[in-house]
Amino acid sequence: MSSVTITREIDARGSYCPGPLMELIRGLKTAAEGEVIAVISSDPGSKTDIPLWVEKSGNELLTVEPLADGAARFIVRKHLRK
């Protein structure tokens, strides 16, 4: 992960509506090809929702880091659909 620069981090802990996945989509929407965004979620559902969407939308999940408070940090690279 040392070569990855995260250009934007969204703290979506405690976000139930619109929720962490919507926050990630919002962040990626304005990102450029190759840009890396992080979203922090305390919602256990994110562990399935986020990887599912990232795959379906053609983006790339680089890593999921567990945090001390039980939340997780999802690091995603933007890819434009060809």
Next chain:
Amino acid sequence: MRVQVAIVGGGVGGTLIANRLRHLLHGDARHETNITVYDAHGIHTYQPGWLYVPFARQDPEKLLRPEARLLQQGITLLSGHAGNVQRILPAEKRLLTADGELHGFDYLVLATGSRNAPEDVPGFAEGADHFYSEEASRRLQEKLAHFAGGRIITGVASVPYRCPPAPLEFTFMLEADLRERGLREQTELHYVFPINRPFPIQPVSDFVAPLLEERGITVHTFFNVEAIDPARRIVSSMEGEELPYDLLVLAPPHKGQDVIAASGLGDRDGWIPTDRATLRVKGYEEANIFAVGDATDLPVSKSGSAAHYQGHVVAETIAADVQHRPLQHQYHGRVACFLETGHGQATFLWFDYEHPPKPPKPRRLWHLEKAALNTFYWQLIPPARI
């Protein structure tokens, strides 16, 4: 020396803060504090009412009140050019208005809301309808009145958008309306949503999904609108799906107001980076600059309810500071709202950063409470009675 409190925006947040702050100031503090609301239009709109306009159940004129009538005596309202803030100069603690005047402030509240940004999705302006403005909801009323059957797609074009339940509520109301008009048999209904369930909150999705199925509404999840082709009448998603339509009703893309971007205060979409607890604008924590409501980048619903709870926090914090007993009040992420599920029923959502929503099963009671709020909004929320 007089204290200047500048509030930019006369929506739910701005109006409530002005009135609540005036109420919280006593004695000399009240006499020595100028509260000024800057609002170019000078008209306050109850936006949740637009949902009912396409079905001709709400007169849009009745959703408007002059802002001046909602503000307590002693609060200054600047409207027209004088209230049209062109630049916010946080380092100088001044605002520039369209009449060329510079206004100094000691405390600044940015309650500028959001704007519809149809230009963000190619083809949206020509190919889609919505109910997120008076004009658009009137236009949709006309289209629905002349609709004789076909394929309707409802849902969300892009995130974030105002009032997350509204597209789902619209879909349920549309289904009931078509049934009443004898058009349901001739109409195919489809609902598109950005994530993998029909509503962000799982327990709500759990009871909404069977209702959608029961009413013959096909749900397309993981559908983030990328483009609309008005000539071919096709909407396509970032995820690679294409759907044909006869009528397309989507929550439009949203952005922060231009003045935020022009003043260099917003992120790429013009949302103001805001501390999730103190509601102070990030980067200006010591400058007494706050942001509330839709204008912020907070991970909570863009809704009047969020602005309402945030407004109380900001008013209390400023009132404490002005009266030399500084105390930073905290926003805990509170939002409360109703979700109509059609057939005269609704559920109630209440949550904050620490407490997930536990929505009760849809009942008539919640529908009646929502109707009561729509009626008594003017007496309750802008005057900060609750």
